[in-house]
Structure formats: structure tokens, C-alpha cells
Amino acid sequence: MDTCADEREMPSVYHYLRQNKKFPTVWCPGCGIGIVLKAIIRAVADLGLDKDKVAMVSGIGCSGRMAAYVDFNTLHTTHGRALSFATGLKLAKPEMKVIVVMGDGDAMAIGGNHFIHTAARNMDIAAIVINNLTYGLTRGQYSPTTPFGSVAATAPYGSIDQPFDICKTAEAAGATFVARSVVTYVLEAEKFIARAIDKKGFSVVEIMSNCHTYFGRSNQKATALQMMNWLKDITVPASAKAEEKAGKLERGIFVDKELPDYLEHYKEVVRKAQEMREKEIHHDHS
């Protein structure tokens, strides 16, 4: 066992956790959200960011509780609106790194409109979407990413909604970095998250996670291990051969492009406005 490696890294993780907040977390034993929390912390540590200059903004649901545990500037907002709160914060404090943590309900259902518009604006925010295919905090109702036919608390006969593809939605709306990983591939997830935080512009990282407690129990994957193995089974690296990809979700980086972010465009608006004002003043005086 590589407990030594684990011990070596502990101080750095502790450094980013709140010492005045009571642990354990609200999450079920074996929940994947804790893995995402650690991946985010390690990404921030890898980037060497100053905690004072990092904000974590979260929505509502199991993932929403993450903000309370980390020693950043943390804002636990209303359901689906985290990106809009984050937009205001980012524009007020452009020097801050703003990380938004959402669930699939936050990002694709109640906050779907904010998601596409924040992407279209290319707001410099890193959006981490923890996709556990269900509404976990309210005990397992079907969500916009629940696979067709899955049983849920509000779909006892199987869900008949077509699931959203978070990454394709983000790409179509204009996000400049889009990637997907699974909680079982921790280092990959960490790498994508670090890239998303570091990169200027709107970045989306979807991390597929296990809610064995609700989604799993209703769909023959009642333990964390069973559901994690299933997530591994239904996903495939983006680099895999076409025949291996059939019927599976891809993991990897789908978009990584450079475009001016909203603030850069807004600086130009300010420049134009001030130039026009100068001309007016000049005109009035002459």
C-alpha cells in the first residue's frame, strides 16, 4: 500500500479544508462527491493559487454543500443560479479565480438557461458539474441526465425523458474548454479541473459520480463499488477506436480553444464609451 504517498499529500489537502467547520460531511459513505472535492483541492494546490483569491460558488443539492468545507471565499447560492451569482462576483472581482460547483439538476434543469448563457458570454469561470444522474438530496427523483428507462423515485415505471449530454450542451453554447471524466479516474479528473481553473474563459468539466444510495439502489447498483464499476463500463476514452465507443459516453477533452472572454470584450466597451465621451467633451468645448 502506498500509505506513505498518501500521508505526504495530506498536509496540502488539509491546508485547503476549513478547520472551523465540523466534519464529517453530509454525504453518504462512499459518495463520489468527496472524490471531486479532493480533486478540486489538489487542482488548486497544483496551480499554487492563493486561497484568498479563490471563490467557490455552489448551487443546491448534495454538491451544493461542498462550498462549506473548503477554506476559500465560499458562496452557497440558490438552486440552479450559482453561475449567475458567480457572474456578478467575477465581474466585481476579476482577479479572483471563480470555481462553480453544480449538480446535474443545477446545471441542466433549473439552471439550464444560465448554463448556456454563461457559456455564450464566455465568462471566465470554471464550472464543475458533478453528474450523479439523479436528485440525491431529495432522495432520488429522475434528473435531466437520468438514463432513459432508469427507475427513480418519480419514475417508478422508468424515466421516459431523453437525457441531456452536458458536454455537448456546453460545446454548442460556446464553452471554450469542455471535458468529461468519472470519479474512478481521479488523476484524470484532477488534471481536467486544473486546466479548467487555469484557463481563461468558460470551462466545463463534467465528472460522472455515483449516487448508489438512490440511483444505484433503484437500478441494481446498490453499492458504491457496483455503481462505480458500472460508470467505468458505460464510459470509454475519447481516444478509443470507433467500434469501442458504440453506445458509450466518451471521457476526455472535447473542446480546448482560445477566445477572448467577456471581461476582455467589456474592457473594449469601456474604452469605446470613454473615447466617445472624450470626443463629446471636446466637441462641446470647440
Next chain:
Amino acid sequence: MIQGNEACAEGAVAAGLCFFAGYPITPSTEIAEVLSEKLPVLGRTFIQMEDEIASMAAIIGASIGGCKAMTATSGPGFSLMQENIGFACAAEIPCVVVNVQRMGPSTGQPTSPAQGDLMQARWGTHGDHPIIVLYPSSVKEAFNLTVKAFNFSEKYRTPVILLMDEVVAHMREKVDIPAPDKLEIFERVKPTCQPEEYFPFGDAENGVPPLANFGEGYRFHITGLLHDKMGFPTLRADEILAWYERVFRKINSNLEDILLYEDVMIEDAEYAIIACGISARSARAAVRQARAAGKKLGMVKLLTITPFPDKHINEIASKVKNILVPELNFGQLILDVQRAAKGQCEVNGLNRVDGEIITPGQILERMGLKN
């Protein structure tokens, strides 16, 4: 000569507005249009969001970053904003929300005046909470009360609602905009203690704890869940009670500062009118006409409608024969007046809901004071 909506925008800029987020809606849109032109010149931020929910969220986020922030809307948008207004109440985040009222529920009649949102401004978001609601009756007051709205929001760490009437928003009147150094501007109190000693939701002498900006060394948690003095969610009854007691105390123990109203010939009045907004303009004309005819009519123009000046109205009720409450709805302001009057005199309503304003003649007739 400027419009009420323009005066509101000017007042906001004068008060130090540095972030506006909004979504177009009649009859408030001129506020956004004026600010979209002015704010960039000053290097401040204007953003048009995808809806009113996002607009309200964005101004809260900007305020947390240290900006004086505002949005402006009308009924349908105001309804959409309610959840996040509640967030600002719970998290005690300063911000200003302008609602230029339209007629009716739903889409209603967007270009007609009505005073139908008084109760929504007070109770629109769910759960018990304190809030401040200001109500101008002229273009000049639109300027002054917008400045006041910012001052109150920063001073008491609360959202402040500025309710406007459509006719005040679109009316053009002369306004002398005061020089910046002649305006009293309140700046947010920030903590001076060490970060580890900072309690963003702790008690303070006036009930208002200092508020640190995000990104400036005080790393803390903000949530819409009921929370302890550090900002962490709590289920403890003693901590929840302490929070509730404090947020109501910070408003209720500062009523002398917050309650704005204007008495007109009330000292010797035998009859009184209590009114706000455009209805107060008609009331003033009615008072003038009644006095010219030797009848002792007085009035109180309310500029703050929430909290309510119970004590003052109670005193008036003890002296006059009757009170009339003219309003462009089926009776909202009258409920507060009746409560404050405690049955000491007759309190009658004059309600108009056909898209026209109440005339001085209608007021005098209703009070039996017409010649």
C-alpha cells in the same frame, strides 16, 4: 427636465452604483438603457442577463465582491426575483431592486399606472424576514430615494426595494442634481479585526455586523440556509433565534433613521389622507383645495412604506375624525393604516383600478369635503 426612470439611474450613479444587471421590461427599461450608456464611461459594469432571476443573482454576487449593485424591473420580473431577494435577506447582502409597477397580475397592462405591488414588496419572498421599501412620488424623489435606497442597503446590510409608479417613472420634471460633495453617501462598514476573529453574521451594537468583500483576506461562507455567526448552516434553535432576533432588531431599532415621511398641514387637521407615490401628489392638491375652502384637511406622504410608521399614524388617528387612504389597487396600504390607527378613527379607502390616477376632486368627494 428628466424622466423618473432617468432620475433613478442618475441617483444610483451618484450613490456609487458600480454594477447593474437587468433584463428589459416595460415600464422600467429606460433605467437599464441609461445605465448601459453611463456605467462604461465610468469604468463600471453594466450587464444584460438572460432573465430577472439571473439579474438578481448577479447583483448579489457583485455586492459580495464589494460593488454597490442594483437591478430594475416590473411586476413579472419582480415575481421572478423573489427567491433571490430572499437570499439577500438571509445572507444580509446589500442591494437595490427597483420595481416600476405595472397594472394587474401576470402580464397585466405594462404601460398603465397601478400600485398593486405594495404587499409583494413587503412579503414577496417566502419566510419571515425584514426588508425596506421606499416609494417616490416625484422625479426629484426618484433621485433622492434611490440614493437613500443605497445608503440604507449598505448601512443595514439588506436588500432595499424602490417601488415606483409608471407615471412617476415616465413623467418629466425639473431636478437639480446635487453636486457629489453635497450628497450624503454611506459606505459599507468592513471588518478591521483579524480574519480569525471575524464573524460575518455576529452581533454588533446596531445589529449590523461588518461585511468583508470576497477576495480581501477574510475567507468566509455565505449561504441561504439558516446559519450561525460564522455563516455555517445550523439547526440549533439558539443560533437560529439569535439570527432572527438580530435581523429584525437591526431594522426595528433604527426606525428613526429609516422611516421617511412628510407631514402636510397635519398639526391642526380634522381629516387626514395617508398616501404614497402618485396618489400622494393628488392628495396634496386635495389638501390645498380643502384648505383654500377653510376645511382642515392634512396629509402624510409616506416615502418609506416598509417598515411602517405605526406610531406616527397612530397619533394622527387619535386626533382626526377620519383618514382616507387613496391608492391604485383594491386596498393594500390601507391594511397598514388600519392596523396603526387601532380603531381610533374611521379609516376609508379610495381605490381606483382602471389605469387612470386618482384626482384631487375624487378625494375631496370621497371625504365629503367637496364644495
